[in-house]
Amino acid sequence: MGIENGKIRIKDVAKKAGVSTGTVDRVLHNRGEVKEETRKKVIDIIREMGYTPNLIAKSLASKKLYRFAVIIPDANNYTPYWEKPLQGVLKAAEEIKDFNSIVDVHKFKGSDENSFRKVYAEVLKCNPDGVVFNPKHKKASLDFVKLMDEERIPYVYLDVDLASGNNIAFFGQNARQSGQAAARLISNIIPNGSEILIAKLAGKKLVSHHITLREKGFIDFFKNSNNCDCKFKSIDIDLSINTEPSLSLKKIFGEHHNIKAVFVPNSRVYRVAAFLKENNLQRTICLGYDLIQPNVEYLNLGVIDFLIGQKPEDQGFNSIMALFNHLVLQKKVNKLNYSQIDIIIKENIAYYNL
Amino acid sequence: MGIENGKIRIKDVAKKAGVSTGTVDRVLHNRGEVKEETRKKVIDIIREMGYTPNLIAKSLASKKLYRFAVIIPDANNYTPYWEKPLQGVLKAAEEIKDFNSIVDVHKFKGSDENSFRKVYAEVLKCNPDGVVFNPKHKKASLDFVKLMDEERIPYVYLDVDLASGNNIAFFGQNARQSGQAAARLISNIIPNGSEILIAKLAGKKLVSHHITLREKGFIDFFKNSNNCDCKFKSIDIDLSINTEPSLSLKKIFGEHHNIKAVFVPNSRVYRVAAFLKENNLQRTICLGYDLIQPNVEYLNLGVIDFLIGQKPEDQGFNSIMALFNHLVLQKKVNKLNYSQIDIIIKENIAYYNL
DNA sequence: CTGAAAGCGCTTACAG
């Protein structure tokens, strides 16, 4: 090893500068206590020799333990989706554990803002070095962000972009654009003049901003394309009512006989698929979001025609890695990170659903 | 650090076993020279304490330098595609360089088997620790593989699966399945009874196995689905002839007036798109492979309707990482690794073409 | 303000 290998070590820099390795380390990390003159000299030599630190050695020698906290909704019947980002988070945790870094996962009840507040208060008590969280509750999230800014704790938004705050990164989908892609797929297939049902299924009367944007993108596509003159029927369905979504869907399909496609702007599309299957409406084009198990089943049955995926595992994984790169490796990280808008059909799902 | 931290070190194992760290290291790496009795004892204690090596320390201490060789076609006018796997390879190289591992890239002329043979002979002279290569030339590749088996050099297939040999992994697409996905997308759109043109464009009369499989998958889909009774017209076009593909396409479209879709089972689809645009045939559904620049442009113009992507960067990246995991980290690696079959349209390409 | 030394967990000759 050493210079002859092309790899410059601190020792090499120190020697050339006529100082000790300790001094080089001090200027490397701006730890002060160095005469300006020698600092300059060392800096110059670092540049000149093209020194780059050996991350391996750095990590081994460092006593600092990095703790990252993750705050996401608890996966449940309405939102099995959140299992996926969690998987990614845990994979990242495994990958960075030899680098003195650990990840703590904290869950809150997705629909309950107070639960989120309680969890973030706990997290702050632990003094994490960095935080990844899902800011679905806007107001509470803004309060949280303010506290982290005061403590100079870096944070990453997952799934939803708060669009304010000093987050080092955001990982999620461009919701509006995904609606446009959905629209293209449907408009390709259905005849001119068809009716399209937009069914927003929610656990409790909570239709998030996300969902609204997907719908907006969807409708805008048709508005801006002159080759499909379709009519929309948009409804909200409250799944906490026992008889839903059957009741509402039956009514709609009874009243509108020219519905050629259903667009469900979230992961509850399997509930619509069940209805379509029971009522022999499989020929209706059905498109929804996310590769959760029941959706995959209806896709394979041919009831759901398209699913839009967004690689939630990757989002979880990359969120942690962003924190790690920022804090531990001190690499620059991109702030705005839109996931791919994956188009999934029966014929390609095998290679996504891993 | 140490036990109180939950992390067991070699030192801890040695102490409990009443031996030195050197001895533990010997049993850990099966380096022999250990009495069977002490070997057993150490093994037991390793299990009991749940020792796992610290990869960071391992890498820092190790003097062994790993050299990986990559052999891929040179990107050129006919195959700009190969830029993409190369990008992934270089990214992986960057990622593992602090782990005493370097990657050498060797290129051969894609269409020239002898060029491939020459390159692999050179590579063997360098005694690489592992090889990633594209076995498009079957016979030469089998010879190469045999030599590597003799030298016990592990190797990975990229893009094409030789389907024999002791490769530790393969990264590429399930070609037949991608043809099926393509067929589904087209059959969704075109009316019953349409004609479909399958245009196989090649640089020289070389239609690879790959391409044949894609075509097969495409046709089989229609055969097996009862709701689309379409006719196929399949042609080979030799792009090394100046007047092609115009000449052939003009003839076909002149003779067949009911062609509603063109399927191009490789990345040269942009040549067909150019023809469609010039001849005002944009309404013909056009589907091809790979996100190379000219294809992306015609997709954005609305001439190409779908592109099938396969994440070639990831394939390159993962090939190297497979070698690295196998040799350096001694992790198990999956042998058969099919890439995703990405469906790309104008509305989602922005998040793929990075 | 600066340097010498110990240590991170592992590997690698070397001595016996």
Place this chain on the structure above:
DNA sequence: CTGAAAGCGCTTACAG
């Protein structure tokens, strides 16, 4: 067959 010691490139008290 086994152990003691040096070393990988860095960080971290500590002494001056």
